[in-house]
Amino acid sequence: MLDDWRHQSWSSIVLELADAEVGVISASMISIEGSRHVELNPERRRRWGGVCKIAASILFAMLPLIAGIGLAEPSLQPISMDFDADPAGAPPSEWKKDAMAPDSDVSFTTVEDHSEQGGKSALLTVDGSSQNPVGAASRSFDSTSYRGRWLRYRAAVKTDAPVSTKIGLWFRANDLQKNVLVFDNMSDRPIRSSDWGFYDIVFKIPETAEKLTVGVLSSGKGKVWVDSATLTVLQPEEAGYDPPRPLTPRGLGNIESFAKLFGYIRFFYPGNDVESSSWDDLAIAGVGAVEDARSATELADRLQKVFATVAPAVRVYQTDRPLPAERPAPDPVGAKRIAWRHYGVKLDRSGRIPLYKSERVYLSAGDERKPLNIDLGGGVSALVPMSAIEGASGLLDPEYKVGPNTLDKPPGFRPSGADRTTRIADIVLAWTVFEHFYPYFDAVKVDWPSQLRTALARAATDHDDDEFETTLSLLVAALNDGHGYVASVYKPAFNVSIRWEWISGQLVVTGITETLRKSIAPGDIVAKIDGRPVGELIREIEPLVSSSTTQWRDTETLRRLATRKDAKPVLLQVRHADGRVSDIAVEPATTATALTQSSQHPPTEEVGSGVWYVDLSRITSAIINEHIADWSNAKAVIIDVREYPAPDAISVLAHLSPTAIRTDLFEVPIFTAPERRDVVYDGSGSWKLEPVSPIFKGKLVFLCGGGTISQGETIMGMVEGNKLGEIVGGPTAGTNGNINSFQLPGGYAVIWTGMRVRKLDGSRFQGIGVLPTVRAERSIEGVRAGRDEVLEAGLKIAAL
Known part of the structure; x- marks a missing residue:
């Protein structure tokens, strides 16, 4: 679906x-x-x-998340890890090897016949009977002395492995609880060369780090030689990271002009591939090249040079000195003209989001797709071809000449939110995606150019990657997209293992883990977190939440309120039902640790005479098979869609009606021109469920609320559009449709809605959602008594 x-x-x-x-x-x-x-x-x-x-x-990037060996003594002096002192044929001292996939045969030995510096090196050999054997070697260090410092792990590497094998150095920092704090293994830039070359990983060590582990990894069969490894403390500028400083008015205008032209060329100039990571490098290089241009003449010249290798047919000029009119020559007989067609837009480099596509297509006869004259601001304009004759010289240049080695950065530079240039480039990259492809600007009233200026100014002065993550979140929040989210792929997230809801103006505990039951009870009110009033914290979080409705903003705000950046204990001031106030320390867990369900019922049970309850978030095929006869013969079935549905949930709907059930209208936008002009929609993604026996004979009641989003809203849209039964609770989140995603330099993942969804009757869904026919909500007294007033309201309707 x-x-x-x-x-x-x-x-x-x-x-x-x-x-x-x-x-x-x-x-x-x-x-x-x-x-x-x-x-x-x-x-x-x-x-x-x-x-x-x-x-x-x-x-x-996750494969070598394994424990290292005993810790070496800390030192702020460079640590050399060559292998000259180890006997040939023996394992290198203080290193360990690990087979990290079934049937992997791994060895790590000291050798004399290969060395970067004329002595010895270490050889990692990975073989085995499995299709993809994985092996790694690692060495660990105490990290307490490195906290808050920049470290560079560098080593010389060469390999004879086939292209299908991914080779990389790797680097990890863990806290005392063994949580992964930072991690990189060059998954986005694997080592391929059979010649010696130096490779770097650079990271800032978190303040809670206890152990560092470095190593080399081979995902697949092959041999990897490593030598001259070092671990060195760096100053930020040594890592190539520009310090924060404000943009001047002229500099801000220059980068605005660059951003506009960047989006036009990346997505609509008919010569290059929109997915290539080289666009990341071009954005970073372009920001550095244009910011300090002092005049329109200088800006036009620099823009022309920045884009010359990827868009040689683009002409940048001063707006007050227009290009002379040219009469285009007629196309040769039989020539085929091509242009970009974006089905949504394909940005995910992994290929794991197959719905969206970006491709150059042949234009039909008469579709000239003329060049566009674009006023870029700052006194400059550009003429950008929107189509080209297939194979025309000077228009199509698939070989990029911009890459990491062309950046004005030191060798081994790794884009980071700590670098001003990277931050500004990331805003350019993100803003242009939404400028041309966000499907809901007709429903969202936002001054998007103004958002660019605001985000650029903030990014220039952000002091670290955390501050910049906030800046990115504010930009995405302006879209009012409930799927919109920004996360760092290099940082873990920790959760306070408590479920809470906003009830009657209070933060009320509704679910807890077994370990907290002696100190916290459902219905307790959280007044402060780490000494700060809850209301104050919520006001800080709310602007960062992208949402089209208040109900989803409330839901997501409370989720983020429970999210922490480290495993430090969180101090909660809790007011109990009897009036006592307690300070309770709660240790956050990684998000791999489950929060408990607050439901008072099993996934399904008979809750009244002939009335069955079914929770679609916990349903399984086994439960369906066991109880389908009970449900089909029940007087009434109450179906709970307040939580995110389980994978098998949708199959239940096929039993709800003797006729086919249709979904809302799922429409993928098709973009052939910049700034969403002339967009059309493909509605073939809408679908229907044919009836499956047995059909439920009784009354149907559905429970939903502000946490019902995406697939949950697909189900509730089918309920509403096909009039399957009463809807009890609160409005749903108002966000549905397939997500899209892209990743930015510095390790920021951005997720957003890539398509349009309308209700079955053609009316707007975004920002509205599914509205209940009967409003119901929980109370603090009900939570304390173990009641579920929303379910109780559903029971009353079922009994009628």
Whole structure:
């Protein structure tokens, strides 16, 4: 189905996969067909269901999340890790090897016949009977002395492995609880060369880090030689990171002009591939090239040079000195003209989101797709071809000349939110995607050019990657997109293991883990978190939440309120039912640790005479098979869609009506011109469920609320549009449709809605959702008494 993915913090996927048994993880296990996946418990599915299929794009980066060996003594002096002192044929001292997939045969030995510096090197050999054997070597260090410092792990590497094998250095920092704090293994830039070359990984060590582990990894068969490894403390400028400083008015205008032209060329100039990571490098290089242009003449010249290698037919000029009119020559007889056609837009480099496509297509006869004259601001304009004759010289240049080596950065530079240039480039990259492809600007009243200026100004002065993540979140929040989310793929997320809801103006505990039952009870009110009033914290979080409705903003705000950046204990001031006030320390857990369900009922049970309750968030095929006869013969069935549906939930709907049940209208936008002009929609993604016996004979009642989003809203849209029964509770989130995603330099993943959904009658869905026919909500007294007033309201209707 089209909408069965929900956004999940990419960092939480990192930890989820890390907590799985490393030996059974391979790239083939997570696929779009879902042939094998890491199962989420119902509570996590409610919040983040479905997007694990996207996780395969970063799966390789998770493979060596294994423990290192004993810790070396800390030192702020460079640590040399060559292998000259180790006997040939013996394992290098202080290193360990690991076979990280079934049937992997791994060795790590000191050798004399290969060395970068004329002595000895170490050889990692990975073989085995499995299709994709995985092996790694690692060495660990105490990290306490490095906290808050920048570290560079550098080593010389060469390999004879085939192209299908991914080779990389890897680097990890863990806290005292062994949570992964930062991680990189060059998954996005694997080593291929059979000649010696130096490779770097640079990271800032978190303040809670206890252990660092460095190493080399081979995902696939092959030999990898490593030598001259070092671990060195760097100053930020040594890592190539420009410090924060404000943009001047002229500099801001220059980058605005660059951003506008960048989007036009990247997505509509008919010569290059929109997915290529070289666009990331071009954005970083372009920001550095144009910011300090002092005049329109200088800006036009620099823009022309920045884009010369990827768009040689573009002409940049001063607006007050227009290009002379040219009469285009007629196309040669039989020539085929091509242009971009974006079905949505394809930005996910992993290939794990197959719905969206971007391709150059042949234009029909008479479709000239003329060049566009674009006023870029700042006194400059550009003439950008929108089509080209297939194979025309000077228009199509598939070989990029811009790459990491062309950046004005030191060798081994790794884009980071700590770098001003990277931050500004990321805003350019993100803003242009939404400028040309966000499907709901007709429903969202936002000054998008003004959002660009605001985000650029903030990015220039952000002091670190955390501040910049906030800036990105504010930009995405302006879209009012309930799927909109920004996460760092390099950082874990931790959760306070408590379920809470906003009831009667209070933050009320509705679900807890067994370990907290002695100190906190459902119905307790959380007044402060780490000494700060809850209301104050909520006011800080709300502007960062992208949402088209207040009910989803409330739901998502409370989820983020429970999310922490580290595992430090969280101090809650709790007011109990008897009036006592307690300060309770709660240790956050990684998002791989489940939050408990607050439901007072099993997934299904008879809750009244002939009345059955079914919770679609916890339903399984086994439960369906066991109880389908009970449900079909019941006087009434109450179906709970307040939480995110389980994978088998949709099959229940086929039993609800003797006629086919239709979905809302799922429409993929087709873009052939910039700024969403002339957009048309493909509605073929809408679908219907044919009836399946046995059909439920009794009354149907459905429960929903502000946490009902995406696939849950697909179900509720079918209920509403096909008039299947009464709807009890509150309005749904108002966000549905397949997500899209892209990743930005510095490791930021951005998720958003890539298509339009309308109600079955053609009316607007975004920002409205499904409205209840009977309003009902929970109370603090009800929570304390173990009651579910929304379900009770459904029972009253079922009994009529």
